[in-house]
Amino acid sequence: MAMTPDPDDNLARAAGLVERAARDGAKVICLPELFRSPYFCQREDVALFDLAEPVPGPSTEALGKIAKSRQVTVVASLFERRAAGLCHNSVVVLDVEGRIAGLYRKMHIPDDPGYYEKFYFTPGDLGFKAFDTPVGRIGTLICWDQWYPEAARLTALQGAEILFYPTAIGWHPHEKDVFGASQHDAWRTIQRAHAIANGVYVAAVNRIGLEKSAEDAAGIEFWGGTFLCDPFGVVVAQVGPASEDVLIAEVNRARIEDVRRNWPFLRDRRIDAYGRITERFTDEA
Secondary structure, eight states, rough: OOOOSOHHHHHHHHHHHHHHHHTOOSSEEEETTTSSSOOOSSSOOGGGGOOOBOOSHHHHHHHHHHHHHHEEEEEEEEEEEETTEOOOOOEEEETTTTTTEEEEEOOOOETTEEEEEGGTTOOOOOEEEOOOOOTTTEOOOGGGGGGOHHHHHHHTTTTTTEEEEEEEEEEEEEHHHHHHHHHHHHHHHHHHHHHHHHHHHHEEEOOOOOOOOOOOOOOOOOOOOOEEOOOOEEEEOOOOOOOOOOOOOOHHHHHHHHHHHSSSSTTTGEEEGGGGGGGSOOOOO
């Protein structure tokens, strides 16, 4: 999805895409990260906190109506206003009755050139989450979370069969020629690795388009490439780098059983030996 400067327009267009996905047979529908606005974290500006909304709020109300009328589950990424001066980058799961069935707050908050999220978002305090839907149990993580194997593992250990990653990732235009191919390959590889290591499906849902924080800024070229991979990392469906589209793909839960029987990574985990995973770094030789 490409975003315009108008939050109401983005919500209306997102609602139309959700409707389209439902008509095409989707049962769980995921939108990109922070779909109601351009990616505002390219700069630090206190006025941009006005983009935040409460949960429940306008987005959950509009999308909840569609979820109920179409009997689908909607995964929506929002700039959550929890209290004055306290905001999160969050995902709301709306069930087939249009109700809020779950809330996840982004745990890993980046602070890089053009991605100044620590200025806007308080780190999540709900832990890693999985939620039941009529078609299976899903996990919701957000963008920067997708680089952390711990996040995927802890979500999968709660029974998630699909990990959804609403995403806003792209190239700094001046880096694209040199680093673009390797950056994009790393992004796909890490998520395919989560699928393989945990025996789950992974859906990465990205935005598209060149977005600038100012007319003279270089901006970020979001690379799209939304895809779904199966529990052995096979990409079963994807869209191109520059097309706004609805990607419909089928999840075969029997495939999870088959892969885990033959590649029993969860069985062979040495849970007695992982205590130091909670340390920042091991300084001992």
